[in-house]
Amino acid sequence: xxxxxxxDAVADSSAPETLIAxxxxxxxRRKGVFDFGRDGFGWLELHGVPPGRYExxxxxxxxxxxxxxxxxxGSSIRxxxxxxxxxxxxxxxxxxxxxxxxxxxxxxAPAIRLPERFGIVMPFRYVQVLxxxxxxxxxxxxxQTLHAPIDLSQSSFECxxxxxxxxxxxxxxxxxxxxxxxxxxxxxRERTPYEGDAYINQLGHxxxxxxxxxxxxxxxxxxxxxxxxxxxxxHAIKLVWAHLEWSGDVATAARWYDILANDRLMLxxxxxxxxxxxxxxxxxxxxxxxCGDIVDWPVGERDGFEFRPVNAVVNAFHHRNLxxxxxVARALxxxxxxxxxxxxxxxxxxxxxxxxxxASAGLYRDGEGSNHHSLHANAAALAFGLPEPESIPRLVExxxxxxxxxxxxxxxxxxxxxxxxxxxDLAVKWMASTGERSWKNMIDFGATITMEAWNxxxxxxxxxxxxxGTAPLNVISxxxxxxxxxxxxxxxxxxxxxxxxxxxxxxxxxxxxxxxxIDIDGGRLSLETPVPTLVxxxxxxxxxxxxxxxxx
Numbered sequence: 001x002x003x004x005x006x007x008d009a010v011a012d013s014s015a016p017e018t019l020i021a022x023x024x025x026x027x028x029r030r031k032g033v034f035d036f037g038r039d040g041f042g043w044l045e046l047h048g049v050p051p052g053r054y055e056x057x058x059x060x061x062x063x064x065x066x067x068x069x070x071x072x073x074g075s076s077i078r079x080x081x082x083x084x085x086x087x088x089x090x091x092x093x094x095x096x097x098x099x100x101x102x103x104x105x106x107x108x109a110p111a112i113r114l115p116e117r118f119g120i121v122m123p124f125r126y127v128q129v130l131x132x133x134x135x136x137x138x139x140x141x142x143x144q145t146l147h148a149p150i151d152l153s154q155s156s157f158e159c160x161x162x163x164x165x166x167x168x169x170x171x172x173x174x175x176x177x178x179x180x181x182x183x184x185x186x187x188x189r190e191r192t193p194y195e196g197d198a199y200i201n202q203l204g205h206x207x208x209x210x211x212x213x214x215x216x217x218x219x220x221x222x223x224x225x226x227x228x229x230x231x232x233x234x235h236a237i238k239l240v241w242a243h244l245e246w247s248g249d250v251a252t253a254a255r256w257y258d259i260l261a262n263d264r265l266m267l268x269x270x271x272x273x274x275x276x277x278x279x280x281x282x283x284x285x286x287x288x289x290x291c292g293d294i295v296d297w298p299v300g301e302r303d304g305f306e307f308r309p310v311n312a313v314v315n316a317f318h319h320r321n322l323x324x325x326x327x328v329a330r331a332l333x334x335x336x337x338x339x340x341x342x343x344x345x346x347x348x349x350x351x352x353x354x355x356x357x358x359a360s361a362g363l364y365r366d367g368e369g370s371n372h373h374s375l376h377a378n379a380a381a382l383a384f385g386l387p388e389p390e391s392i393p394r395l396v397e398x399x400x401x402x403x404x405x406x407x408x409x410x411x412x413x414x415x416x417x418x419x420x421x422x423x424x425d426l427a428v429k430w431m432a433s434t435g436e437r438s439w440k441n442m443i444d445f446g447a448t449i450t451m452e453a454w455n456x457x458x459x460x461x462x463x464x465x466x467x468x469g470t471a472p473l474n475v476i477s478x479x480x481x482x483x484x485x486x487x488x489x490x491x492x493x494x495x496x497x498x499x500x501x502x503x504x505x506x507x508x509x510x511x512x513x514x515x516x517x518i519d520i521d522g523g524r525l526s527l528e529t530p531v532p533t534l535v536x537x538x539x540x541x542x543x544x545x546x547x548x549x550x551x552x
Contacts, residue, residue, distance in 0.1 A: 019118070019182050021144040029138060031066050032129055038173060038448040039125040039465060040145035041180040041188075044093040046086055049140050055131035056093060057081045058124040060464055061446045068128045072456050076189035076463040078123050081130075090142065095120040111191040112181045114146075121146050121180065123188050123465050125448065148179035154209040154510040157476055159502045163432040164472075167439040171473035174450045175204045178467040184218040187452055187466035193218055194227050195235035200412050201467040202242055203474035210510040212247035219243060223256050226264075229282045229294035234317040236264045241324035244331055248489020248512065253328050260328070261337070265321060273351040274344060275315050275368075281307040295376050298459050301407035303374040308367025312356045316380035319348045331488050352386050362394035375402040376410060382417035392421050400426050404437040408453060412471040419479035424498035427479065431472040439472060476507075483509035483516045486534055495527060496536035525551040 021042060026034035039060050046054070059068035059079035070079045082093055097120070114121065124143070129136050157168045178185065184198040184205075185191050198218050205214065219239050226233060237260050244253045269276045282292030293311050296302045305313075322345035329338035356364045356377065363373040364381045381387055382395050399417060406414055411430075418427040434440045437454040442464075445455070450469030453459030478484050482497040490511035497520060499505055505520040514530035525537050528548045535542050537551045 018149055019146060019180070020149050021146050023142050023144055026127070026138040026141055033062065033066060033068065034127045034129070034138060034141055036125050036127070036143050038177070039123050040143065040177050041121050041123050041147070041465070042143050042145040043095060043119065043121055044124075044127060045142040045144060046091040046093065047140055047142050048089065049086055049091070049136065050133045051086050052133035053083070053085050053131065054093075054129070055081070055083050057128040057130060058122065059126050060123055062126060068126050072460070074460045075456055076461055078188065080122060092119070095122055112183055112185055112193065114181065118146060123449075146180040147176055148182055148214060150176045150179055150205070150211065151209045152176060154508070154515060155207060156506070156508040157481065158506045160504040161428065161432050161502055163434065163440055164428060164502075166443055167431055167472050168476055170439060170443055170448065171204060171450060171470040172208055173448060174465075174467050174470050175201070175208050175473070177449050178465060179214065182217065183214060183221060184467065186468065187463040189452070189461065189463040193222055193225070195222050195232040195239060196409060197466070197468040198222060199235045199238050199242065200409065200471055200474070202239060203478070204467060204470040206242070206246045206510075207473050207477035208510065210512045212243065212249060215239075215243045215247065216249065216252050219252060219256065223259060229292055230266070230278045230314045231294050231317055233264050233266060234314065234321050236260065237321045237324050241328055244328060244488050245485045246490070248491065250331055250488070254332055257328065257332060261325060265325060266318075271310075274348040275310055275351050275355060276318050277310050278314055280309050280311070296407045296410045298407065298453070301410070301458060303376060303402065303405045304372060305374040305376055306366040306370040306372040308370050310355065310368035312352070312364050312366055312377040313380045315348065315352055315356070316377075316384045316386060319345055319352060319386060320384040322348060349386055352381070353388070356381070357391070362391060363398055373398070375399060375405050375414065379406070379410070379414045379417040383413045383420055385420065396421050396423050396426065404430055404433070404435070404454070407458070408451065408469040408471070412475070415471055415475045416479070419475065419498055422498070424480055425500035427475060428500040428502060431475065439469070442469070477509055481505065481507045481509060481518050483518065485511075490531055493529060493531050493533040494536070495529070495533050497525065523552055527551070
């Protein structure tokens, strides 16, 4: 997603001292190719081998012949061939310098640098030994995988849909594997924090463990080094709001409150009716500095979206941002601000429906003056609570007909739209789908970390280690399992499962007070919660104390 930044600040390393390198051995071997089972960022060590010359290939995928793949051309899928002379035991195989692994990188580039003590790391799953003094065994090869100490055991998910289980596990491992910088980055190709990428990564991290330092560091970095399109500025508010809600960290919200309210909310672009006029599609040298809309990325994933100066997608985000700012203001005791944000959100909702709703089609237009109805305009409106109830069935029908006609990033809001509409069955359908544009297709392609795009055709320069592809993980946790904070830091929880077509779910959702355990079997819900919880199940609601509870 390369674009120019609006500052020349060098991104200092944010990697904490708690980053760890976990050793692992190959799980299988075929034709001289050793398979570590999963992709991971790190380096290769030779243990117990004779000194001498070695020729080794490291990479993320295999080709059809079973060799470490060196294609498709132009992609950022990694393969490196190394010729070296082992002269120590253990011996660290030297990785070459390039612009991806940041040694010799443009010093003004906004990529995150790892501390020098970690050296050069790259993502790889496979090791192919082309030449060695003698044949190597699995115990001779050790991959040191660099990552944050994320505790996956704090969470779990299992259901009666095997594809959804596979997809969830892919996303869980993606959160662990992409944590190697100690901050939420966009992937290996740039190793750069972006607000949109970081938000989905953040929600996925919250779904696997109750740990918030990486979220805080990412917020601090992006507030000081904001990135380019309108929606990424809007995601800064979403990042702080989610961090506050899941962690209860009022100090971080207080630290950045004024910048959120006076800059990231972008009220200077609001018209008298409350809608934002942001100037249209982002281009370098945009007419309005700090603005310019992206809608989706890459550009081929926009479902034909027609850009207008007043854009339905960014105004849907604006409506949601106002409500998020109201939540933040209340948590900080700023009751007058909270009331003002809530009042403005109501005005934006009224204007949004007056300007963008095409009553004859029952759909939202892309922008003021447009007659095109994209997936993006309608999914954003539905996900952020803008339609009247009677409009929702038509929107759901339209979006289901479109399917995954968006990027893996915007799939976050398509899935949310289905769940907000009470149609989690459709969210399950698309999360567990098997087409060319699906998470299952990523798995079948050979990826063990979510990919930057659905496939190479959608984004020829993609990498295959991009946590913005993990939307199913947080959608499962927040909507399908349905466990969310009802007060900051999970002082009180809400559990409102939407199993959809699933008949059996067993899940564990992490909170700072301990996990919430949820077991669904047909019409029965078993809940074990460490905090007071509002339970919504099968049309009824009840407030329960910490402990174990049964509902039918």
